[in-house]
Amino acid sequence: MSWLDRPAGDTQITHRARLWLYAIAVAVLVFLLLPTLIVIPMSFSASQFLEFPPHHWSLRWYASYVASPGWMQATATSLKVAALTAVVATMLGTAASYGLFVSGLRWARLVLMLLLTPIMVPVILVAIGVFYVYVKLKLLNTLAGLALADSMLAIPLVVLVVTSALRSYDMNQELVARSLGASRLRAFLLVTLPQIRFAVLTAAVLSFLTGFDEVVIALFVSGGGNATLTRDMFNALRDQIDPTIAAISTVMIAVSSILLAAVQLFGRSRRD
Amino acid sequence: MAPDRSLPITVRQVTKAYGALRALDQVDLAVRSGEFLTLLGPSGSGKTTLLMVLAGFVRPDHGSIRFGDVEVVRAPPHRRDVGMVFQNYALFPHMSVAGNIAFPLRMRHVAKAAMEAKVAQALETVQLAAFGTRRVSELSGGQRQRVALARAIVFEPRILLMDEPLSALDKQLRDRMQIELRNLHDRLGMTTVCVTHDQREALTMSDRVAVIDRGRIRQLDAPRTIYERPANRFVAEFVGESAFLPVEQSGGEIRFAGQVLKLADHPGSGGPWLLMVRPERLRIVTDTATDATNLLRGHVLALVYQGESLLLHVELADGTRVPVRGSSARGAMASVPQQGEAVTLSLAPEDTFLLPNETSAP
Amino acid sequence: MTGDADAAPNAAGLRRDAALERALLFGLSVPALALVTATMVLPVGWLFWLSLFDDDGQFGLENYRRLIQQPSYGRILLATFEISALTTLICAVFGYLLAYLLAQLSRRRAAILMIGVLMPFWTSILVRTYAWLVLLQRDGLINAWGMQLGLWRQPLALAYNLTGTVIGLVHIMLPFLVLPLYGSMRAIDRDCLRAAASLGANPVATFWRVYFPLSQPGLFAGAVIVFILCLGAYVTPAVLGGGKVIMTANAVASDIELFFNWGAASALGVVLLLLTAILLYAASRMVRLDRIFGGHGS
Numbered sequence: 001m002s003w004l005d006r007p008a009g010d011t012q013i014t015h016r017a018r019l020w021l022y023a024i025a026v027a028v029l030v031f032l033l034l035p036t037l038i039v040i041p042m043s044f045s046a047s048q049f050l051e052f053p054p055h056h057w058s059l060r061w062y063a064s065y066v067a068s069p070g071w072m073q074a075t076a077t078s079l080k081v082a083a084l085t086a087v088v089a090t091m092l093g094t095a096a097s098y099g100l101f102v103s104g105l106r107w108a109r110l111v112l113m114l115l116l117t118p119i120m121v122p123v124i125l126v127a128i129g130v131f132y133v134y135v136k137l138k139l140l141n142t143l144a145g146l147a148l149a150d151s152m153l154a155i156p157l158v159v160l161v162v163t164s165a166l167r168s169y170d171m172n173q174e175l176v177a178r179s180l181g182a183s184r185l186r187a188f189l190l191v192t193l194p195q196i197r198f199a200v201l202t203a204a205v206l207s208f209l210t211g212f213d214e215v216v217i218a219l220f221v222s223g224g225g226n227a228t229l230t231r232d233m234f235n236a237l238r239d240q241i242d243p244t245i246a247a248i249s250t251v252m253i254a255v256s257s258i259l260l261a262a263v264q265l266f267g268r269s270r271r272d
Numbered sequence: 273m274a275p276d277r278s279l280p281i282t283v284r285q286v287t288k289a290y291g292a293l294r295a296l297d298q299v300d301l302a303v304r305s306g307e308f309l310t311l312l313g314p315s316g317s318g319k320t321t322l323l324m325v326l327a328g329f330v331r332p333d334h335g336s337i338r339f340g341d342v343e344v345v346r347a348p349p350h351r352r353d354v355g356m357v358f359q360n361y362a363l364f365p366h367m368s369v370a371g372n373i374a375f376p377l378r379m380r381h382v383a384k385a386a387m388e389a390k391v392a393q394a395l396e397t398v399q400l401a402a403f404g405t406r407r408v409s410e411l412s413g414g415q416r417q418r419v420a421l422a423r424a425i426v427f428e429p430r431i432l433l434m435d436e437p438l439s440a441l442d443k444q445l446r447d448r449m450q451i452e453l454r455n456l457h458d459r460l461g462m463t464t465v466c467v468t469h470d471q472r473e474a475l476t477m478s479d480r481v482a483v484i485d486r487g488r489i490r491q492l493d494a495p496r497t498i499y500e501r502p503a504n505r506f507v508a509e510f511v512g513e514s515a516f517l518p519v520e521q522s523g524g525e526i527r528f529a530g531q532v533l534k535l536a537d538h539p540g541s542g543g544p545w546l547l548m549v550r551p552e553r554l555r556i557v558t559d560t561a562t563d564a565t566n567l568l569r570g571h572v573l574a575l576v577y578q579g580e581s582l583l584l585h586v587e588l589a590d591g592t593r594v595p596v597r598g599s600s601a602r603g604a605m606a607s608v609p610q611q612g613e614a615v616t617l618s619l620a621p622e623d624t625f626l627l628p629n630e631t632s633a634p
Numbered sequence: 635m636t637g638d639a640d641a642a643p644n645a646a647g648l649r650r651d652a653a654l655e656r657a658l659l660f661g662l663s664v665p666a667l668a669l670v671t672a673t674m675v676l677p678v679g680w681l682f683w684l685s686l687f688d689d690d691g692q693f694g695l696e697n698y699r700r701l702i703q704q705p706s707y708g709r710i711l712l713a714t715f716e717i718s719a720l721t722t723l724i725c726a727v728f729g730y731l732l733a734y735l736l737a738q739l740s741r742r743r744a745a746i747l748m749i750g751v752l753m754p755f756w757t758s759i760l761v762r763t764y765a766w767l768v769l770l771q772r773d774g775l776i777n778a779w780g781m782q783l784g785l786w787r788q789p790l791a792l793a794y795n796l797t798g799t800v801i802g803l804v805h806i807m808l809p810f811l812v813l814p815l816y817g818s819m820r821a822i823d824r825d826c827l828r829a830a831a832s833l834g835a836n837p838v839a840t841f842w843r844v845y846f847p848l849s850q851p852g853l854f855a856g857a858v859i860v861f862i863l864c865l866g867a868y869v870t871p872a873v874l875g876g877g878k879v880i881m882t883a884n885a886v887a888s889d890i891e892l893f894f895n896w897g898a899a900s901a902l903g904v905v906l907l908l909l910t911a912i913l914l915y916a917a918s919r920m921v922r923l924d925r926i927f928g929g930h931g932s
Contacts, residue, residue, distance in 0.1 A: 021735055022735065025735040025736075028728050028729075028732045028808070029732070029747065029751075031805070031808075032751060032753075032808060033753065033754065034769070035754070035768075036753055039765045039768065042768060050768055050773060095665065095666065096662060096665070096666035096667070099659045099661070099662025099663045114667065115667070117670070120862060120910065120914060121674060121907065122903075122907065122910060124866060124903065124906075125906065125907055126677065126678065128886065128887070128890055128899065128903065129676075129677025129678045130673060130677045132677060132680060132681070132896075133680060148673055151669060151673075152673040155666055213759065213760075215869050230758070230760055233764070234869070237760065237763065237767065237873050238872070241767060241768075245764055249758075249761040249764055249765070252757070252758050252761050253757055253761060256757055256758070257753070257756075260752075
């Protein structure tokens with residue numbers, strides 16, 4: 001009896017009868033992964049025209065990326081904004097999650113809902129609204145202004161991740177620590193935080209990526225000397241397709257992947 | 273018990289309400305310096321709430337709590353200087369055993385050398401001398417409980433609070449730890465308040481037991497008194513297993529099923545009364561025994577072998593069901609009537625106890 | 635305890651302590667609340683306010699009147715709805731099949747395959763949009779492969795139009811549907827399926843009568859998220875639509891960038907926000923009902 005005729009699950013349906021499902025699932029996964037991955041080899045193509053697989057390999061697009069002051073400036077801006085966003089969103093979001101989780105008050109749920117709303121409001125509205133307000137506050141085209149707006153977008157992620165970690169954490173440990181002489185703050189720093197640090201780190205990484213990848217608000221709020229990588233890329237895509245973008249894209253994929261992989265590995269080693 | 277190793281606890285008018293539910297209702301309690309007091313009650317009775325109020329984790333609506341002469345009801349938990357053991361131990365998994373135990377000493381800025389000495393001594397006291405470097409995940413349940421204890425006593429607190437400390441252990445370990453805990457208390461001398469729902473535990477370990485129901489203390493007495501002279505039906509039912517027989521009072525006499533009962537003391541006025549009958553105090557007698565008093569007649573509904581004892585379910589002539597507990601030793605078993613047979617039970621006068629019949633309906 | 639008239643000692647002090655503690659804990663969430671208020675609630679509120687003033691500075695609903703009267707806005711809103719519905723449908727069908735398979739596998743295998751869903755999820759939207767351009771253009775890779783393999787002779791117009799936009803949107807939205815749906819499927823009690831089988835149901839019946847209804851809440855949640863996110867889509871239609879696909883967000887942006895017409899833009903934006911809010915509210919009521927009735931019913 002080949003593998004095809006064996007049952008695949010509790011309903012005893014065979015693999016053969018499910019072949020169509022496997023085919024579609026594989027197709028969907030390819031659909032999802034192909035665009036993400038195709039950019040990487042393209043960035044190493046020596047040719048200016050699109051060809052796959054590349055006939056000749058070259059690093060010229062990376063060279064062009066690094067040599068361009070415009071792109072480099074934009075990259076630096078994006079990294080700075082992302083770092084600021086990570087710091088601000090993680091601190092504010094973690095404090096809020098902890099405070100709301102521990103207080104157990106009725107309106108804590110309401111406040112939690114409010115902190116989650118940035119996910120559901122159409123970004124374009126936030127973008128033009130913030131643009132309007134920043135013009136008045138002279139925060140337009142500043143790193144701080146953009147980082148604040150991106151932090152607002154990242155706070156729901158931080159709140160979700162940290163609240164989930166707090167739920168599976170044994171709060172009794174904090175109580176014991178307090179009974180043994182630690183003030184609330186010391187108990188949090190010495191006992192609770194070390195045990196939710198994986199979640200806090202994940203939240204920081206997600207906030208960093210939110211700031212790094214954000215497009216719409218950056219289009220309206222960053223500019224001049226403080227244009228972000230995303231803004232410049234967006235404008236470049238509307239015009240001519242410069243293969244340098246392939247190199248930039250690969251770098252961005254590398255940044256995201258490395259950060260997320262590091263978080264996963266860090267989490268796994270902690271669990272042993 | 274040196275007086276400076278322990279403090280008395282005075283609880284006055286402590287009330288805690290959650291909406292319409294009164295978890296604690298004007299509770300008054302005086303715990304003597306150095307005594308081992310158990311708060312005993314069913315779940316939801318408020319016993320854990322009271323312990324949490326003593327520790328400072330639950331803020332009462334009003335009330336006074338004094339440790340010795342000092343009012344502490346408004347003091348935060350980290351300033352109350354009490355040791356506490358939680359039901360699930362709550363050890364810090366990211367610290368070693370020694371790290372856990374040293375934690376309260378760190379909070380008190382004890383010098384490193386003195387800290388190491390005290391930690392070693394605490395480990396010795398709970399018989400875990402070589403375990404300092406182990407990680408919490410490597411310990412068994414019983415070992416974790418002892419580390420939790422060591423952590424709670426290493427800074428020599430004068431009050432120790434324990435929330436169902438033995439409930440997570442299996443039966444063998446639990447019986448052994450009951451004795452060990454009591455020994456620890458006797459050696460160290462601090463005032464100990466322990467919460468449990470297990471009445472055997474309460475009776476074994478305590479100097480006094482406070483039985484709590486729905487936020488009120490129903491009786492506060494030594495274990496023997498609680499068991500043999502319960503103050504009301506709740507305590508009588510919660511501690512030990514009993515049957516309650518309604519009796520009639522006419523003139524100066526108490527009757528059950530027409531028969532006049534010989535009692536240890538007469539109740540005088542008051543009533544109606546219930547006769548509390550403990551299963552192990554009933555004797556099975558033959559009808560012709562002349563020295564047997566207070567005879568109850570019925571037949572055996574069921575016979576249950578329970579290892580160390582035998583439990584008979586007997587139905588009396590008027591339909592009341594009474595449990596009877598006897599030895600399962602072979603000699604004793606020979607004379608036990610079988611299922612369906614008639615049986616006569618006798619209760620000695622000194623084993624009789626009358627309770628006020630608080631409700632007319634059961 | 636004797637002769638003490640105070641039946642409620644320390645009541646006032648304890649009340650103060652409790653209030654202080656509540657204030658302290660709430661204070662921990664104040665910075666986050668302030669940030670969200672300052673960067674979202676206030677700006678959007680400001681927009682709302684702006685929408686009530688027409689070009690001459692007159693207060694009124696002129697902007698909204700113009701929205702209703704001008705057919706172009708109606709077309710844009712309709713197009714937005716159609717595109718969102720189409721994307722949601724495609725995601726629902728293919729996303730369900732993928733999630734179903736993943737939920738059948740062991741957790742470890744599913745976790746490995748899930749990388750295929752998570753990796754695009756965490757890749758920048760611009761990178762993904764650029765990748766689709768590379769694939770879908772006239773002289774892009776798909777046309778090159780298709781013509782090489784002889785599948786078609788003329789290059790297909792897959793980019794800079796509605797097709798490209800929908801493809802791009804489906805790619806962005808699939809993870810948003812698969813992830814909650816997968817979670818919901820994992821939570822289905824296997825014993826229900828075994829019970830159905832033991833009661834005589836064949837695999838197909840078990841699926842339609844037991845599994846599918848139990849997975850509906852997750853599917854519904856995912857579909858709602860996808861639909862709402864599509865309503866507000868900006869980058870994908872802007873890049874892959876080639877100027878031919880104008881969704882609501884694009885119209886709002888161009889009203890400001892090109893025409894400096896804040897009144898019209900804000901009015902349109904408010905309409906978008908209201909639609910989103912209504913949908914969210916309706917969805918939240920339906921999911922609650924679903925949970926009450928345990929997944930049966932319509």
